[in-house]
Amino acid sequence: MIAVSPSIASVNPVxxxxxxxxxxxxxxxxxxxxxxxxxxxxxxxxxxxxMAELVRYAKAHPGxxxxxxxxxxxxxxxxxxxxxxxxxxxxxxxPYKGEAQAMNALAGGEVDLMLYATAPIVPLVRSGRVxxxxxxxxxxxxxxxxxxxxxxxGVPALRNxxxxxxxxxxxxxxxxxxxxxxxxxxxxxxxxxxxxxxSLVAQGFxxxxxxPAEMQRTIATETARHRALLASGRIKLD
Numbered sequence: 164m165i166a167v168s169p170s171i172a173s174v175n176p177v178x179x180x181x182x183x184x185x186x187x188x189x190x191x192x193x194x195x196x197x198x199x200x201x202x203x204x205x206x207x208x209x210x211x212x213x214m215a216e217l218v219r220y221a222k223a224h225p226g227x228x229x230x231x232x233x234x235x236x237x238x239x240x241x242x243x244x245x246x247x248x249x250x251x252x253x254x255x256x257x258p259y260k261g262e263a264q265a266m267n268a269l270a271g272g273e274v275d276l277m278l279y280a281t282a283p284i285v286p287l288v289r290s291g292r293v294x295x296x297x298x299x300x301x302x303x304x305x306x307x308x309x310x311x312x313x314x315x316x317g318v319p320a321l322r323n324x325x326x327x328x329x330x331x332x333x334x335x336x337x338x339x340x341x342x343x344x345x346x347x348x349x350x351x352x353x354x355x356x357x358x359x360x361x362s363l364v365a366q367g368f369x370x371x372x373x374x375p376a377e378m379q380r381t382i383a384t385e386t387a388r389h390r391a392l393l394a395s396g397r398i399k400l401d
Contacts, residue, residue: 190335196350
């Protein structure tokens with residue numbers, strides 16, 4: 164059994180010239196274990212209070228905005244560029260070497276904004292070191308329930324838009340049906356454990372259904388989104 168994320172399942176197969184695997188052919192999906200939305204956050208002194216003001220600011224100050232990510236070609240890089248494309252605005256990408264460096268850059272005002280999908284953003288928002296503008300989903304993020312969802316921002320382009328991070332489980336393609344069934348049943352029993360679910364929620368994740376077909380659809384949909392983004396020319400890998 165292997166744990167995979169969007170980076171493995173729908174980003175690397177699109178960006179890498181020789182990824183070495185095809186997730187839709189080489190993996191036997193067991194299901195998504197947990198998903199999380201996260202938020203769009205900006206440095207505390209940026210003169211915007213919500214997503215509509217961010218769009219107006221970007222259009223009034225062309226070429227000035229910057230955004231951080233955990234590195235070139237990461238899922239966060241792609242998610243950020245897709246959001247900018249959806250909003251019809253521009254911001255310059257500043258890649259950092261990992262989560263901690265990117266988080267410190269946002270809190271220190273080195274970059275203007277960032278999409279953040281993990282729990283460490285919460286204390287920065289609570290302390291006022293950064294400002295959260297929207298949850299990257301059609302529903303609010305449980306870790307910051309006071310922050311409006313994309314659908315609640317009033318920005319027309321975000322009404323039906325969302326982007327989740329997730330963790331799923333797969334087996335190698337061709338795993339015997341009996342073995343697959345045994346592993347799937349064991350994992351679905353584990354997903355029903357209150358202790359496991361509480362642990363996931365504490366880390367900012369929402370426990371998922373663990374449905375194999377849903378995971379396959381998610382991988383296929385995200386792969387298509389990432390291919391379209393790459394074809395648009397917005398993603399620069401050098």
